[in-house]
Amino acid sequence: MRNSRRKRLEAKGWKVGGVDEFLGLTPEESAYIELKLKLAANLRKRREHRRLTQVELAKLVRSSQSRVAKMEAGDPSVSLDLLIRTLLALGASNRELARLISTPRRSATT
Secondary structure, eight states, X not given: OOHHHHHHHHHTTOOOOOHHHHHTOOHHHHHHHHHHHHHXXXXXXXHHHTTOOHHHHHHHTXXXXXXHHHHHHTOTTSOXXXXXXXXXXXXXXXHHHHHHHHSOOOOTTO
8 A cells, every 4th residue: 555545544543554463463374374375376377377277187186176276265274285285296396386485475466
């Protein structure tokens, strides 16, 4: 959010803050969620790059289409283990995973 807009909202009595503050997340919880979202976004990107459907990917990793959809959406019920195993099945190397994990996620507004 632009600083000028933030100041206008605060002047009108609105409280402006981030999602972490609103949900009361610890820095560790926030980092965990960001990590899952980065992995989920990369999984979808890799699947689409390989021109696979969710059904085809599900067969590749012996799962279901609905589970693949949950993986791509960053559903809380999906484990990091499953996300990483699926990325490896799509051809991600250890180095690519390390780079993905260490790179900050771009926000939706940038």
